[in-house]
Every structure is written in structure tokens, then in C-alpha cells.
Amino acid sequence: xxxxxxxxxxxxxxxxxxxxxxxxxxxxxxxxxxxxxxxxxxxxxxxxxxxxxxxxxxxxxxxxxxxxxxxxxxxxxxxxxxxxxxxxxxxxxxxxxxxxxxxxxxxxxxxxxxxxxxxxxxxxxxxxxxxxxxxxxxxxxxxxxxxxxxxxxxxxxxxxxxxxxxxxxxxxxxxxxx
Amino acid sequence: xxxxxxxxxxxxxxxxxxxxxxxxxxxxxxxxxxxxxxxxxxxxxxxxxxxxxxxxxxxxxxxxxxxxxxxxxxxxxxxxxxxxxxxxxxxxxxxxxxxxxxxxxxxxxxxxxxxxxxxxxxxxxxxxxxxxxxxxxxxxxxxxxxxxxxxxxxxxxxxxxxxxxxxxxxxxxxxxxxxxxxxxxxxxxxxxxxxxxxxxxxxxxxxxxxxxxxxxxxxxxxxxxxxxxxxxxxxxxxxxxxxxxxxxxxxxxxxxxxxxxxxxxxxxxxxxxxxxxxxxxxxxxxxxxxxxxxxxxxxxxxxxxxxxxxxxxxxxxxxxxxxxxxxxxxxxxxxxxxxxxxxxxxxxxxxxxxxxxxxxxxxxxxxxxxxxxxxxxxxxxxxxxxxxxxxxxxxxxxxxxxxxxxxxxxxxxxxxxxxxxxxxxxxxxxxxxxxxxxxxxxxxx
Numbered sequence: 001x002x003x004x005x006x007x008x009x010x011x012x013x014x015x016x017x018x019x020x021x022x023x024x025x026x027x028x029x030x031x032x033x034x035x036x037x038x039x040x041x042x043x044x045x046x047x048x049x050x051x052x053x054x055x056x057x058x059x060x061x062x063x064x065x066x067x068x069x070x071x072x073x074x075x076x077x078x079x080x081x082x083x084x085x086x087x088x089x090x091x092x093x094x095x096x097x098x099x100x101x102x103x104x105x106x107x108x109x110x111x112x113x114x115x116x117x118x119x120x121x122x123x124x125x126x127x128x129x130x131x132x133x134x135x136x137x138x139x140x141x142x143x144x145x146x147x148x149x150x151x152x153x154x155x156x157x158x159x160x161x162x163x164x165x166x167x168x169x170x171x172x173x174x175x176x177x178x
Numbered sequence: 179x180x181x182x183x184x185x186x187x188x189x190x191x192x193x194x195x196x197x198x199x200x201x202x203x204x205x206x207x208x209x210x211x212x213x214x215x216x217x218x219x220x221x222x223x224x225x226x227x228x229x230x231x232x233x234x235x236x237x238x239x240x241x242x243x244x245x246x247x248x249x250x251x252x253x254x255x256x257x258x259x260x261x262x263x264x265x266x267x268x269x270x271x272x273x274x275x276x277x278x279x280x281x282x283x284x285x286x287x288x289x290x291x292x293x294x295x296x297x298x299x300x301x302x303x304x305x306x307x308x309x310x311x312x313x314x315x316x317x318x319x320x321x322x323x324x325x326x327x328x329x330x331x332x333x334x335x336x337x338x339x340x341x342x343x344x345x346x347x348x349x350x351x352x353x354x355x356x357x358x359x360x361x362x363x364x365x366x367x368x369x370x371x372x373x374x375x376x377x378x379x380x381x382x383x384x385x386x387x388x389x390x391x392x393x394x395x396x397x398x399x400x401x402x403x404x405x406x407x408x409x410x411x412x413x414x415x416x417x418x419x420x421x422x423x424x425x426x427x428x429x430x431x432x433x434x435x436x437x438x439x440x441x442x443x444x445x446x447x448x449x450x451x452x453x454x455x456x457x458x459x460x461x462x463x464x465x466x467x468x469x470x471x472x473x474x475x476x477x478x479x480x481x482x483x484x485x486x487x488x489x490x491x492x493x494x495x496x497x498x499x500x501x502x503x504x505x506x507x508x509x510x511x512x513x514x515x516x517x518x519x520x521x522x523x524x525x526x527x528x529x530x531x532x533x534x535x536x537x538x539x540x541x542x543x544x545x546x547x548x549x550x551x552x553x554x555x556x557x558x559x560x561x562x563x564x565x566x567x568x569x570x571x572x573x574x575x576x577x578x579x580x581x582x583x584x585x586x587x588x589x590x591x592x593x594x595x596x597x598x599x600x601x602x603x604x605x606x607x608x609x610x611x612x613x614x615x616x617x618x619x620x621x622x623x
Contacts, residue, residue, distance in 0.1 A: 011190050017294070032193040041233065052308060080309055080443045087446070101579055104332070105324035105469055108395040113299030124319050126327075126443060126469060133424040135469075137323075137443045145395055149345045150330045167311050 009034065027063055049082040054094055059169050060162035064099060066132060067092035079129055079136040097129055097136075099156040104128040104135045106152075107134075108145040121145075127171055129153060139170040147173065179270075179414050179430060180214065180423045180616065183207030185560035187377045187408035190290030196226070196237060199409035202282050203566075204245060207411050210596035214413065215425045220278035221251035225265030225285035226565035227258065230300040232288055241284060251278075258304050259503065261285065262568025263458035263604020263613035266412055270430045270615070273414045280415040287563035289405035297405045304607055306441045318504070319404055320442055320608045322394040325506035328470040329396075332521040356396050358524045359505040360387035361541065363400045363558060365533055366502060370555025372591040375570075377406055377561035383540055386466040387505075401505035406561030410569035412576070417620075425621060427578040431599075432486030432616035436477025442469050442608045451476050453516035454489040454595070472507075472609035475514030477540060482601070483516075484615040491516055492531075492549045495616070496597040496611075497578060499571035502556040517549055519563030534602055536591060553578070553592045568604035568613065575600040579619045596623070 007025040008014045012134050017024035018038040026034045049056050058065040065081070069076040071090035084091055104126040123140035140154065153174035160170045183206030185191065185199050194202065208214060222245075224238035236241070238254035257264040262285045269283025274300050289297050302315035310320075335352035341347035364384060370376035382400060390400040420427035434484040439445055447465035451473070452458065467473040479491075488494045498515070502508035509523040518526040526532065530543025532551035554560055557567060578597045584590035599618070606611045 010279055011192060011290075014192070026192045028193050030193075034192045036192055039233070049308065078444065080441055082444070086439065087443065105323045105327040107319055109316055109319045109322075110394065111295070111298075111316070112319070112393050113302050114293070114295040115299055116297055116314045116316065119314070122314055124314060124323060124596060126323055133447070134445070135443045137310055137313060137441070139462050147345075149332075149348045150327065151344060167312050 003021065005035065019123040029141065052081055055081045056164045056168070059158060060164070064097040064136075064156055064169065065094050066097040077132045078113040078134045079127070079132045080134060097132060099126040101129040101154055101171070103140075103150055103152045103154060105150060106148045107142060123148065125171055139167065140172070141170050142172040179412055179428045179572070179576050181207045181211050182410070182412045182569075182576045183209075184375050184410045184570055184573050185404045186375050187234035187563055187566075187570070188443050189377065189406065191288070191405070191407040192290070196232060196286045196288050196409070197241055199288070199407065200241045200286050200411065201244060203409040203411045204282070204284065207413060211423045214280070216246060217532065219247070219280050219282050219413070221272065222247055222280065222282045222284060223253055223255055223268040223272060225255040225261045225283070225569070226287055227256060228263045228287070228300055228564070230303070231291055231297070237283050241286070245276065245284075247282070252296065253544050257611050258606030259501065259564055260568060260604040260606035260611045260613050261565045262410065262570065263501075263602065263615065264435075264568065265565070266466045266572045266602070266615055267433045267435070267613055268606070269412060269414045270433060273416055279419055280413065282411060282413050283569060284409065284411040285565040285567075286409035287570045288407050289563060294405060309441060309443070315391075316331055316394065317608075318394040318397055321504045322397050322543070323442065324469050324510070325355065325359075325396065325504070326352070328506065328510060329470065331468075331470050333524060336521070339479050352396050355524065356388060356398075357384060358527050359401055359509065359538070360384040360504040361527050362502065362508050363387045364539055366552050366556040366558040367400070367539055368539055369534060369553055369592060370559030372587060372589045373555050373560065374587055374589075376555045376559050378404065378559050379555060380559075395502060397506065401558070402549050403503045403562040407561040408561060408563035408566045408570070410566040410573055412569050414570045420620065425584070427577050427620040428579045429618045429620040430615060431618045432482040432488070432614075433477040434475035434481030434482075434483070434485065434614045436481070436612050438467070438472070438474040438609050440607065442609050445469055445473070451480060453480065454483070456516070456519065464520060466520075471510055471520060472605070472612060473516045474607065474609050474612040475511055475603070475614075478603070478612040478614040479515045482616050486616040486618075488616065491601070495549060495599050495601050497550045497553055497575075497594050498601045498603065499552055499554060500556070500603035501567070502552055502558050503605065505558065505563060507605065508551065508556070511605070512551070515601070515603065517551075518602055550594055553594060567600065571602040571604065572615070572617070575602050575617050579617055581623065
């Protein structure tokens, strides 16, 4: 008879045992025993940016591309692209966005999803631009929590080695006007 | 609604999979009403949020199967954080439409199957995976962005309008906001001390909340709900049958839902949809909803109040169980639901309106009892097993209105005396979907 997996009464210890051997038994306060196993899962998606592709390609050229509604009466401009206008429903066309904007809001994340924990702390910003009806979510770098405030001028920076991800652009505090 | 049941919400229930959790909640619901047997149930609505957590597609079919409900009709309900609230309404609608005489609404989530930060990653997949998730994929971060702006609009621009140094003024406004949000956290954790179903009941002070770990500035750990395992069920039927099953049925008198853009960044800057007692001039300078308020919550509230004939929720409701995934969103939601005007949410807490009269919170709450919010402890203290949460609120509201809190909690501290009407509020994403349902006592006490 093979040995049964070790028994633990704390769930945290079960989790630690799974890291070691892949199986454990949890005994709860009623004495009920449950077999717990490790079950890994990973996958590579084949992800198309489809109608949003232009935005991600433009980041590699150091450009921010937004959407402008083609309906004359509407003309809504979006900082985060969308193929059709949410207000009037007309198709949009691509427009260049300014590379300078202001913090509409911001935060510093001291924790994050597992995939981003190693990058903490990091700043997130919603950036507003003159003449644009919606904002853009981005990382904010080269500054610390204590410097940040709503309305702070910021400017875009682009990755020299694009990964074709929204992380190819980020913002930094704007350099003073010359 | 004729009955409801719950499992205790817990960090993990390793001895029960999702099927058994639902079964336990179902057994509890049926226990008190002998005339309501399985053969009287015409069909089900079953909710859970994420296939990632269960790593089992069609998990709702497995619940249907385990409860022995085949071959009756069933639909799986999913709507992000509002999954449970949608399921509650789907159960009601199955009966209200005449399709079923008796409908079981059941919901669950088993979030313990992955580590906390992986769980946060799954939840963040409910944000745009092109534009939002790759930046850090973290819901607390999104809510922090919203509350920083909410504080800017409603504290910086009012209480600290006299300070010209922008950075200094905003810092002081944020500190003020954090202090007031902490009172919400204290309230919900303390209320939960009397709720045996709650995951994290505890006695805290404002200082404890402020000192707890910073998760995403300005939100600290104690201002944020946690991940949970749990299940909840509610059973609906028409009015004639209701009397056959219980002498204490609860009527559903209003339902509302609202939606908004998936991406926070796309929210418009327009006009406020008005509640009955509001005027356009109240919000002449307010750009709405922006990222500071939940237009979906307001739309859901307006629809539900209209159906229920409510024009003054503070006077016409006796309590609200609302979706406080964050202490900040509880304050934002007071305003969305018209419990106070936009901009008055922080004062609403300071005055004490959403607190219970009989509980000692350790600070003055002059208006306590005005309109208790989250008497159960809310998501912050009860936990948030997503697919069950909105149904849990429905069950707590049901027991409040029946006047049976003592029977189910073994403690009557949370029983709101003579509660006649209550609302439940369930909320998804960064406010991309919200449900509001209004329940009313359907019997003479």
C-alpha cells in the first residue's frame, strides 16, 4: 500500500505541501478529511488586435492614435480607441492624440495581480488631453506617490523595443515648457 | 420570495465542492417550509462568475444535476460582480413572466482554488485585456483611481477650496477621505460581529483601518473585500402559492439594472440622470459620471424606485444591503442611489445615517438608524464569493423583512425593528453593470 498524502489542519500548510509534493489531506475542525491536489494550467493565446491593430502598431512609431466619430453632428474624440462611436453609433476614424496631457486621476499600486507583483509598486494614471472627450489608462513612471496630483502635466514616452502591448507607452511628469 | 439559505462565507471550504455548497444552502432554505418540496420547483437559475476559478465549464449544469433538478429548465447567469444580483432578478423574472410558478435561484463561487494574487488576476481579466489588464491588471487599482477623483471632486473642491497649493490641498483631501472611508470599514466589520455567516467579523478602530497595509493608494487592506468560498439560494413563487409555503412571504416590488462602459477610460462627462428629489441646478457644474461615480448604479436605482413607487428612498426604505467591494464604492453608491446628493457621501457617513443604532462604533454617529447600510456587514466583512454575493444580500434582506434575523443569526442585534422595505444592490466591474432590487414585507406582522 502506498503512503497517503500528509494530513494538515491548516489550509495554508496544505498549500505549502502542494508546492512540495503535489498532494495533501486537509482535516477540518469537524474531522472531515479532503484530498487536495495541485492542478497546473497554462496556455498561449493567439490574440488578434483586429480593428484596434493600428493603435498598437502606432505605439511602435512613437504615436498615440485615438478615434474620432465620423458623424458631422457628433465628432466625439476618444483617447482609447473604439471602432464605433458609443454616443451616436457612427464609425470612427483614426486621429493623432497630443503627446502631452494631465492626470485626470492616479494611484500607486503596492500589490497587483500575480503577473505584476514583481513590478510593484507601480503607478497607474488616467490621462486627459485637450480637445479629447475620453481619457487613457497608462503606467506613470519616473515619479513617486508624493509628487502626484490631479491636474499634473504629463507627457508620453514610448518603448524603443515594442512588445505590441499597451505597456509600449507610458507617461512621465512633463518637462517644463521651454 | 418564500425562502432563502446560505453557507457560511469562508476563505476556503475544502470539504465541500461547489455542488455540495449549493446543496447545503438549498437544504437550509427548504428546512423551514415543509410544503415546498423539490417537485414543486419548476426550474432554476444558477449563477457563478468565473470558469477560471472552478476550472470547470458548465459548472451550473453540475449544480442542476447534483440537486436532482433534471430535466427541469435552467439557465446559467454571469454578469461579473453583479452575477448574484442578476441571478436574484432572473429567478424573480421567471415567476413574474408566468413562465414558472416556483423558481430556484442559486449561486456560488469557489475562489480558494487559486492563491489570492492569482485570484486578483482572474478578476482583472474582467477588465479590457487589450487596454487595461496589461498595465497591472488589478481591480483595487481601478477603484483607487476612481476614489482619488471622487475625493478631488467632492472634498478637495469644497472643504479645501481655500488652499492654493494644489498638491497640499489634494493630500489633505485624500487624508480626510481615507479617514471617512475607514468609518465605513469599521461599521461593516463591527456589524458582522453579530452575523455568523460572515467571513471577517472584527472590532476595528479608524486608526486600525488606516494603519492596515496599503494595497493601492489610498485604499488599505481593511477597506477592501476579500475572496471567499460560499453559496446562497433564494426561492421565488407567485403570490397564491407563497401563502401555501409560508405565512411570511416577501414581495419583490422593484427591479432595476444599469450598465456603463467596460473601460473606465471611456466614461463620458455628461449630465446626471436625476432622482425624484433632485434638480438640474444641483449639478450645474458636475461632469458626470466621469470616473468618480457609477452611472449604472444610478440607472438601476431610478428604474427600481420607479417600479416600486419610491420617491424618497431614505424615508421609504428601512435598510440597504449594497455592494461594498471597497469602502470607497459604498460611499459612491450612497450618492448613486440618491440616499444623499452627489458630493454629500462623506458627510452622510460623518452624520452617521448608514450606521445601526444599537451598535457601539467607537465614534459618534448622531443620525444612526436613519437608513442602515449593510447591517449584515456587507462584502467587506461577509466576503464576496461572487456568484453567491447578490443572492446572499437577498437572503439577508429577506430575513430582515420577515423579522427572523434572531432565528437565523442566533442574535438579534442586527434585526432592524419593524423593517418593512429594503433594497439590495449588486455591482460589476468598474461599474459596468449594476442591479437594484426592492423587497417588501408581504404579510401583516
